[in-house]
Amino acid sequence: MSTDFHPAPPPRPRRDPAYKPTYRPSPLRDGARAFLKTLLDYAQLMRLHRPIGIWLLMWPALWALWVAGNGRPDETIFIIFMAGVVVMRSAGCVINDYVDRDFDPHVRRTAERPLASGRVSPGEALTLFVGLGLVAAWLALLLEPLVQLYAVFGALLAVTYPFAKRYVQVPQFYLGIAFAWSIPMAFAALTGTVPRLAWLMLVAVVLWAAVYDTMYAMVDREDDLRLGLKSTAILFGDADRVIVAAMQGMVLLALFLVGEEAGLGGWYRACLTAGAIIFLYEQWLIRDRDPLRCFRAFNNNHYFGLIVFIGIALDYLFR
DSSP states (O other): OOOOOOOOOOOOOOOOTTOOOOOOOOHHHHHHHHHHHHHHHHHHHTTTTOTHHHHHHHHHHHHHHHHHTTTOOOHHHHHHHHHHHHHHHHHHHHHHHHHTTTTGGGSTTTTTSTTTTTSSOHHHHHHHHHHHHHHHHHHHHTSOHHHHHHHHHHHHHHHHHHHHHHHOSOHHHHHHHHHHTHHHHHHHHHHSSOOHHHHHHHHHHHHHHHHHHHHHHHHTHHHHHHHTOOOHHHHHGGGHHHHHHHHHHHHHHHHHHHHHHHTOOHHHHHHHHHHHHHHHHHHHHTTTOOHHHHHHHHHHHHHHHHHHHHHHHHHHHTO
């Protein structure tokens, strides 16, 4: 028989149900949490959690870089332009929310944005915008003087666009110029000139931006009418779908002419055909003008930009 003896463990003390642990504040921990929360609010103010704007600004830049660089753009210029896309889109969102800070709280879709909800102050927003502007200026200084000249005009477009909704009946076209301005900059950076091909591509992107931003404006049409803001969705009225379809056709025609001017072949034309199918799908989405479906159609334009770039890249790759 074993003589080992194992005493029973002592009973665990029972916790008093009324007991509540005392919170001991930690300045370091609380400060870190507040700092992270502020960073998150800034990131949301820059719309980094919604990258669709980055994609829509990036695709025209990539189209131009690949065409101007004959399928092999300079690596340094490529990196500068991609960084510039993120910085300028972020700066544009910040200044847009700053200008619209008295309107956004009254629009259902924008009421919870950091500036509209009071999580970020107007002074903080302006400071962030200036910081982003300084980064953009530094990136521009890395490029040639001709590109810097175009960059100054691009910055003016980004700063003044938020005011266009108050005075211009078609602010979507104004936005289109801002989103397409990377095209002449890319040609100037890679070739030292801005040829007719660049301006033809710019026209295509301006029309394309008017297409998707009209879809975006269809989401907020009722709120914009109530607040007295202007948009193509309001201007077009019941003819909005027909006019959007006409503009989609003009985008495809302009991009076809871009391909002819640049000497792009079968891969590009095939992808442009796929882009036409994407446009047809967007027309189906907005057929009832349902705000959620209009917003889906707006987001869907990311795939149009992607498929056009695939066509350009494949055409140069298999030459």
